[in-house]
Amino acid sequence: MLNAITVDVEDGWSIFSRDLLSRDIEPTDTVVGDTERILEILSAKNVKATFFVVGNVAAKFPSLIKSIANAGHELGIHGYSHKQIFLLSKDEFRNEVKRAKDTLEDLTSVEVVGHRAPAFSIAPETKWALRVLAEEGFVYDSSIVPCKNPQYGWKDFSKDICRIDLGDGMNIVEVPMSVMPIPMTSKGFITGGGYLRHFPYFVSYAAIKHIQKTRPVVVYMHPYEFGKEVVDMPMRHLSTVSRWRAIGRLRIGIGNRRTMPAKAQKLLSAFEFGPLRSVIEQWFGRC
DSSP states (O other), X not given: OXXXXXXEEOOHHHHXXXXXXXXXXXXXXXHHHHHHHHHHHHHHTTXXXXXXXXXXXXXXXXXXXXXXXXXXXXXXXXXXXXXXXXXXXXXXXXXXXXXXXXXHHHHHOOOOOEEOOGGXXXXXXXXXXXXXXXXXXXXXXXXXXXXXXXXXXXXXXXXXXXXXXXXXXXXXXXXXXXXXXXXXXXXXXXSBHHHHHHSOHHHHHHHHHHHXXXXXXXXXXXXXXXXXXXXXXXXXXXXXXXXXXXXXXXXXXXXXGGGHHHHHHHHHHHSOEEOHHHHHHHHHSOO
16 A cells, blocks of 8 residues: 655744744744755655645745755645635635745746645635635645544545545545544544654554555654754743743644654655655546
8 A cells, every 4th residue: 555655844933933922934944954854764765755835935945845846756735824724715715825836836847736734724614725726726635634633624524535526527636634533532643743743653653554454544744843953932022821821832843853753764664655646646546
């Protein structure tokens, strides 16, 4: 079974600053070094991946995006400014994805057909975004978490790769995130990201082993999860309660980063991985 390895290329520090501290800053150059560490790991294992890139990262660090493309990896988009879809109007969302798509295609001269929403924010109330994606030329999306977790999820959505009929002869392929149900709850263990960082390796290994008996597994990760640096995050303007809340969320966001390189290398050795487009084609033919 060919599984998908995916990287959401976002600068965690600028996102943390905006979402936790209400201060907008440009993407920091830590995203470059952190992404290069992932590229080195993939190269050593001779594995190709899909990199979903935030548009403002591509605009500021074009050489990084060219390096990803030149290494033979697939490029997709992850919004332009990493804003969740439920915060955007339909026109704002269209502008976000079009701007990001144009930025990547102008840099690489390669057509971009894949999309992943920031924070998995395609759910029943934002499903209109799928029609916008198809209208803008995207072939597939990989944003839906088929369970209900506290901050995201579409509980009753299929766990299989599927083609969604959008009407008027339009459709889009959805590659849902891979979920291992947590017994006696409606929640699920998702393969990658914070779940891979915070849980022991054997938990992710067992989940992937179980899921791939019936369907390909989608694993995701972020560059900042491989980072070594800590960027100064001024919090003096926050109240004491808000400051401690921000510190707690930041610790969750970057905790156990030191474990990620070894865990990623183990997974790449234990299972067969490739880019999402290859997994889709293996699942039910060319899109």
